[in-house]
Amino acid sequence: MLGVLLLTIREREFVTMGYQHTNSKGVTYHLNSKNVTLRGGKQQMIYYFSKDDRPEASELPAGFSVNENPRNGFLTIKRDR
Numbered sequence: 318m319l320g321v322l323l324l325t326i327r328e329r330e331f332v333t334m335g336y337q338h339t340n341s342k343g344v345t346y347h348l349n350s351k352n353v354t355l356r357g358g359k360q361q362m363i364y365y366f367s368k369d370d371r372p373e374a375s376e377l378p379a380g381f382s383v384n385e386n387p388r389n390g391f392l393t394i395k396r397d398r
Contacts, residue, residue, distance in 0.1 A: 334347075334370065334374060335347055335348050335349065335374030335375045335376055336348040336374075336375065336376050336377040338366070338383050338392055340385050340390040340392060341385060341387070341390055342390040344368065344390065345368070346366040346367065346368060346392050347366065347367055347368070347369070347370050347371065347374055348364060348365075348366055348374070348375050348376070348377060348394070349364070349365055349366070349367055349371050349373040349374055349375055350362055350363065350364050350365075350373060350375035351363055351365075351373055364378070364381075364394050366392045366393075377394065378394075380396060380397050381394045381395065381396055381397065382394065382395055382397050383395075
C-alpha cells in the first residue's frame with residue numbers, strides 16, 4: 318500500500334508542466350522557480366530556465382515576459398512596464 322502511495326505522489330510531481338519556451342535556435346527550455354534565502358535573511362523567489370523538465374516547474378508569473386539574447390539564445394524573464 319505504501320509503495321502505491323509513493324508512486325502516485327511521484328507521478329503527480331511531473332504531471333504539472335510549467336511554462337515552456339522555444340528559442341530562435343529551436344531549443345525548448347522549461348521555467349523553474351525556487352525560494353532562496355539572501356545573505357540578509359530575506360526570502361526571495363528566483364526564476365531560471367533549464368533544458369530538462371524538473372519538479373520545480375513554474376508558470377510564467379503575471380506581469381513578466383520572456384526575453385531572448387539574440388547572440389546566444391539565452392532566455393531571461395523581465396518585468397513588464
